[in-house]
Amino acid sequence: MTSRLALVTYSLALILMLGWLLVAGQSILLPVLVAVIAVYILTTAADSLVSVPLIGRLPRHWRRLLALVLFTLGFLILAAFITSSATSLSAALPQYAENFDALQSKFLTAAGIKQEPNWGNLGERLLEMMDATTLMPTALATISNGGSVIVAAALYAVFILAELDNLPDKTRRALGDHAQSEHTMELTRKINEKIGSYLAAKTLVNVILALVSYAILKLLGIAHPAFWSIIIGLLNYIPYIGSVVAVVFPVTMSLIQFTSFSHAGLALVLLMIPQLLVGYYIEPKFLGRSVNLSPFTVLLALAVWSTLWGMTGAILAVPLTAMVMIILAEIPHTRWIAVMMSEGGDL
Helix, strand or coil, X not given: CHHHHHHHHHHHHHHHHHHHHHHHCHHHXXXXXXXXXXXXXXXXXXXXXXXXXXXXXXXXXXXXXHHHHHHHHHHHHXXXXXXXXXXXXXXXXXXXXXXXXXXXXXXHHHCCCCCCCCCCCHHHHHXXXXXXXXXXXXXXXXXXXXXXXXXXXXXXXXXXHHHCCCHHHHHHHHHCCHHHHHHHHHHHHHHHHHHHHHHHHHHHHHHHHHHHHHHHHHHHCCCCHHHHHHHHHHHCCCXXXXXXXXXXXXXXXXXXXXXXXXXXXXXXXXXXXHHHHHHHHHXXXXXXXXXXXXXXXXXXXXXXXXXXXXXXXXXXXXXXXXXXXXXXXXXXXXXXXXXXXXXXXXC
16 A cells, blocks of 8 residues: 555656646747657658659658748748738738627617617727737747747758658667667557658648638638638647637628628638538548547646647647557557557457
8 A cells, every 4th residue: 555655656757747847848849849750740741741743752761851841941931921911911901990880889789779888889999909019019928939940940950850760770889789679669669650641631620620611711702711721720739629619700700891790700610610520521531540549638737738848848748649649559568558548448
């Protein structure tokens, strides 16, 4: 009994220490983990380039470098587009001040309220709350922090890719024991397969979702359709709630742009249809059991990682938790935890 109590005490102390380390060492650990996950994506992409004429004949390390360059350029273009779209959207907000007030009047009339409450001129008050002098420092700080993480992660990824081919031999020499080194390499291959396949399938699904959302937004005439569709696709990396939350933004845009509750309701219904289709059919079919995490584990991981590392933690929650589960499954004393984390108990 005493030994079990001591084990529980040590385990709780270790968890608290790890939690403190993750928070305190965020500036160091986060870029490294982003780089590791980026390497999974890049190696999967490089392997898929084998079927491309001419490019497929390149050595593996050159294909990885090409994938890194393409992804970096794509990210920079995407970041520039999002920044310019957000700037133009912010500049257009004052034009919708009267629309806020018109919506307020429609709502009060529908509710049967004849006397305007003391929070009249809703549009002007909301615009004062969203004053650029208040929002800009926060926005710049967020962009700056995200950019520094991406730059550091890109540098780490370059050096990881450069040493990737030598990693198996270095692992065998470091461990010495042939059986132990082969077991470690098999564990690494299992993580590579699961995380790589999950991220590749998830990215494909997100691109499809963004394109479908763009077509719907364009059809409805909602302003900045490309910007909103990209936001929906990016937030879909956050399981269950990300893209659903992202739908709120274009629906709100529809509301203040057309001052029509019916138009906003139509936008909500049409945008939610692909969300439900992705969540209940496409993702289970494409992703399947790639990460083998139960829904409760995913939600708990989302809460934990987003608390520790904010939006970045929410996006990385599934791959990081899948890595933890695979490692726990290889340790006899912690295998039961991995079984509880899995979807069906099979590891």
